[in-house]
Amino acid sequence: MIGKLFDVPRRLLAGLAALLTLGAVVTFTAMADSTMQPLPATAPDDQFSAGRALVHLKKFAAGPRPVGSPAGDRARDYLAGQLRAAGLEVEIQRSVGARSAAGLATFGQVDNIVGRLRGTDSTGTVLIAAHYDSAAMGPGASDDGAAVAAMLETVRALRGGPGPRNDIVLLMSDGEEDGVLGAEAFVREHPLGKAGGVLLNWEARGVSGPSLMFETSAGNARLVETFAGAVPAPRGHSAMVEVYRLLPNNTDFTPLTKAGFTGMNFAYIQRSSLYHTAGDTIANLNPGSLQHHGSNMLALARALGGADLRTLDSDHDATYFRALGTMITYPGQFVWPLAVLAVVAVAGLALLARVRRLLSLPRLIVATASAVVPLAASAVLAQGLWELLVSWRPAYDLMGGLLHRPQPYRAAIAVLCALTVLGWYLVLRRRLGPAALAVGALTWFAGLGVLCAQVAPGASFLFALPALTGALGWLAAVLLRTPAWARTVVAMLGPVTAAMLLPSLAGNVFDGMGLALGGASALVLALSGMIVVPIAELFLPDPATRPKRAPVLAVPLTAVLLAAGLVVAGFVVDDFDADRPRRTHLAYVMDAETRRAHWVSADVDPAPWTKRYVSGHDASALPPGYARGTLRTGPAPAIAAEGPRADVLAHSGDTLKLRVTAGEGTRSVTLRLDQPISHATASAGRFGSVSVPVTGTRIGTWPSEIRFRGLPARGVQITLRVPEKDRIRLTVIAETDGLTAVPGFVPRPPDLVAATREDGDLTAVTRGYTLTRGSARLPR
8 A cells, every 4th residue: 555645747847846836935935024125214204214213223322231331321311302302201210120030139220211192082001112221242223222213213103193092101111131120110110010001012132134023912812913904014923922932031021911911022033143242233233124113113003002902802812924925813713623624634635545545554653653753853963063063163152053144054954854854755655655654744734733722822823724735735636637737736735835834934943043943943844844745756756666776875965965065155154254253251350359350251262362361261269159150261460449348237047138339330249149049139229129039049150149230329238038057158249341441451353242141241340258147247
């Protein structure tokens, strides 16, 4: 029982037509999912203009503006002034934000900008949110300056038309980069944060690409309906929502939705190698991405601003995706029926093939089970390729898989996936038969459709629809007495459906996660290959014919050589220069008591510029508790800095209360203890007090850590709960941005930028304490 589901004359011509069709579908899908063309500053007043938004962006995003920095203060004043000039009610919410993680409590003094445009007959609040702070390493023109500039241009367009029915509130939050501190303070303290409403949050994880709606709150059906109907260029799909809900990442969207807001989260994610680096500049920002952000923001502000927000509640999520440039949505109630229909259709195809003696049940079971081999092999090869790339070019390790020009490497992964899937098919087609392998591949899709319907309903369409269309197409090709070309067309329904959905998903995963998690994209590519590979029958001889050895060897050899050539091309194309710089980690640390100072780097293979500062791995001379992970070190000159101080205000039972101060110009302070903590409280005078529970311990350093960003000049009071120990060691680290205060420091060359590790590009001055019962403070 070995046979093909159907055959046609002129198979070579049909095969070429099929491959061209699939290529055209993939190409058209990629083109249709692109971003928008930017509009100039002369665009009509009622439209969003990237040109006008760029004027604002240049005013506040020329350099880094981390929380608590003078640049952040200047950005705050400019943005608040623009909102006031537009006629909004503006408030600066000054507070202390907080967040906890394993062994870590992070606090920060934040200045949130809250602007309000009152509605004419409000049914609720539409909250438009983005953060105006940036990472300390770069200007943050995309993350998140572009969204903030888009808010100003959106307000201008809104004010030029009829007033909205609902209240429009703009939240330009502070401290997002250090743990969504501003958004946390907003929902904890501000009346508008506690009132809830509909949220539109805007982010970026790159400097280019379409504005994707990648996350929603639960029960999103009515929101998705509004999104699909209102915005001029909807992008994104519900599978991204399901994936993001499984990830540990968060944005301001997280605390806002936990506080009761329903809403949608948007970001563009291409050219992510510049994310959180000095390359996140206005010059590198794609104006089309800014236009896409802003056009969608304005359209949703108008749509939601005029809607009855009380009718947007829903008890289910919607499935949404784009197919050939058209946004398709359907309610969650259709997910299970479609998944079940796919299973029924695949079962019907298997039964028909069995009746026609094209396969047997044992062969179908083996074919289905064997498909795990190309899937696993594709993922392993992709991850193995990344390990090879890092071993050959260690500088890639600091990139986190987000390379400047990854296209040749991505193409190499695609070739390796094609090799594993085609190899699986060619090896087993004579033993199991083409029909068994084709139905086995569809069985995987149908099974994944059911699995996702249970655990991730918004992603079920990725598998259920190709399984359903594929099974129906093969059934039609087998049963219908139509011309050969018509049977070929219907047999292509499943591959075409997969080509519309899966390659673009693989591209999104590549953009968002990078090559370091290339195995995830490889799995998607291998799955799409499994449903496409039966087209190979149009190029192959009868299964009963023993293939010649030369062609059999030529296929894998060609694929391996092509993949190797693409990897070599990647090394040539993706070399580092001023436009695509290499990352390097360097910090300066000095013990305030001994005046001993060191350069510190976590680079595995330091660049020549970094090697002038670090020469060995001896971390024993570093202040206790400072080191985290494996470091390179080198001697450094002392600087004139008094350093931080921690005065013990109380120490009884499991409670330790400290008054922490730092030298002039210090933006942040970090405390590390050699004991775990279970609770932390920070009090910053008139900015307020906040507490967080802490569980777990830090990895690669002392068990617990407390950070305070935007440290007030008078310092901060920190209260901790620690085990009742006779002796506790404490290291306090005062951190100042940049290294220029160190004598003899030579700035980085143009082809180097600071790495994204949070303790990099900092001048750190430390002071250590040993705390004992009955003694407020003792030297180490």
